[in-house]
Amino acid sequence: MNLSIVGSGYVGTTIAACFADLGHDVTAIDIDETVVSKLNDGVAPIHEPGLADLVKTHAGTSLRATTDYSAVRETDVTFLALTTPSNPDGSIDLSIMKAGTRSLGDALADKDDYHLVVVKSTVTPGTTGDVIRPLLEEASGKVAGEDFGVAMNPEFLREGSAVTDFLNPDKLVFGAEAARDYDLLEALYQPLIDRTDAPVVKTGLREAEMIKYANNAFLAAKISLINELGNICKAYDVDAYEVADAIGLDERIGPHFLRSGVGWGGSCFPKDVAALIAAARDTGYEPQLLQAAVDVNDRQPGRMLSLLDDHVDVSGKRVAVLGLAFKPGTDDIRESRAIPTIEGLLDRGATVVAYDPVATDNMRARFPDIEYASSAAAALAGAHGALVVTDWDEFAALDLEFDAMETPVVIDGRRIVSTREGITYEGLTW
Numbered sequence: 001m002n003l004s005i006v007g008s009g010y011v012g013t014t015i016a017a018c019f020a021d022l023g024h025d026v027t028a029i030d031i032d033e034t035v036v037s038k039l040n041d042g043v044a045p046i047h048e049p050g051l052a053d054l055v056k057t058h059a060g061t062s063l064r065a066t067t068d069y070s071a072v073r074e075t076d077v078t079f080l081a082l083t084t085p086s087n088p089d090g091s092i093d094l095s096i097m098k099a100g101t102r103s104l105g106d107a108l109a110d111k112d113d114y115h116l117v118v119v120k121s122t123v124t125p126g127t128t129g130d131v132i133r134p135l136l137e138e139a140s141g142k143v144a145g146e147d148f149g150v151a152m153n154p155e156f157l158r159e160g161s162a163v164t165d166f167l168n169p170d171k172l173v174f175g176a177e178a179a180r181d182y183d184l185l186e187a188l189y190q191p192l193i194d195r196t197d198a199p200v201v202k203t204g205l206r207e208a209e210m211i212k213y214a215n216n217a218f219l220a221a222k223i224s225l226i227n228e229l230g231n232i233c234k235a236y237d238v239d240a241y242e243v244a245d246a247i248g249l250d251e252r253i254g255p256h257f258l259r260s261g262v263g264w265g266g267s268c269f270p271k272d273v274a275a276l277i278a279a280a281r282d283t284g285y286e287p288q289l290l291q292a293a294v295d296v297n298d299r300q301p302g303r304m305l306s307l308l309d310d311h312v313d314v315s316g317k318r319v320a321v322l323g324l325a326f327k328p329g330t331d332d333i334r335e336s337r338a339i340p341t342i343e344g345l346l347d348r349g350a351t352v353v354a355y356d357p358v359a360t361d362n363m364r365a366r367f368p369d370i371e372y373a374s375s376a377a378a379a380l381a382g383a384h385g386a387l388v389v390t391d392w393d394e395f396a397a398l399d400l401e402f403d404a405m406e407t408p409v410v411i412d413g414r415r416i417v418s419t420r421e422g423i424t425y426e427g428l429t430w
């Protein structure tokens, strides 16, 4: 099939390259000329494992890019994969989405045959049907349900494994309103369905929109729940990881997302949970449990700092922060738990020396005045304490490096360091 994808960010580029790999003819549309020429040159504009190879393989044949929306007229389906940033109150800002939708509608005005517009971006319930559809009708002068259809197809891609997640989905969710639109989505995903046997959930537009939020809210709340249980474990000198392993054997609970520690960050969980809370409040419903999940998450870095306070008065002393990325395998520091951790150390008057294998440059833009070490060993040398924020594999191998600390106090927020005699070691929840 011929499809177009509006927006070449992390989601748009990943799905563009993956759909090309599934055998479709894909046109990526973006207003950024640099992104467009990179894609046409076979260079991925973002870093995701496996993406560079896919872009290189398909650019110029089944994958091309343009800034010109009129290219959508040569395609049967258009995905909207534009960013939905947060407003200060946590609700989503639809201005970029609306601008892209208008341009798409303008371009569709001159298209003769049926077109399907699929919302890929994360949007709150009602957005596709009540905002995107009328905007498309207005800009194109066409009638929804007759000349074009709208659908909602959320993504569940993790940073660092977006390509594998796309190609091996747990489920495919098709929100639509008409049989012909479900059929078009199915035809598009058929090569993947044949290959993976992924279950297809056919549902309404609002349900599809909500499934995405519910998925992320559930996972974020699951981590906050294990963190709360972990905090209680710590108070009773109980190892939360042994508890998690045992409860994870209950099929109803499952073993995943039970790693307690300093909490969740990234570009999705914090933003999506905040947007769902704002959307709920908009209707007059107060989402207590989701708010509590956020509150528990916000408290975890402070708990790590107070464990350090129990052993060292850090004022005027050098403290190492190991790990700056919000999770291993990425240089993304958005909502990383390292940010409140560093802020807490600075408030205490500590001299912060931070280390991350890949995220240092990004954190330097956020905290230009702290020290950045080129290795974990260099960060630890002479430090009076160390806080472990990201579970990078290399931290598991640290050993003699702790002997170079002034006082070897290690507070582990991710259960990654191997402790031994001679180290004052505290796990956050064990």
Ligand code: UDX
Residues within 6 Å of the ligand: 155, 156, 157, 158, 159, 160, 216, 219, 223, 256, 257, 258, 259, 260, 261, 262, 263, 264, 265, 266, 267, 268, 269, 326, 327
């Ligand atoms: C998440 C969802 O997993 C994905 O489906 C969605 O599309 C986007 O948001 P991502 O943000 O890339 O993906 O990261 P993920 O691997 O889910 O981790 C999120 C955060 O939770 C990280 O900060 C991680 O350290 C933390 N986490 C995860 C825990 O603290 N404990 C766990 O057991 C699992």
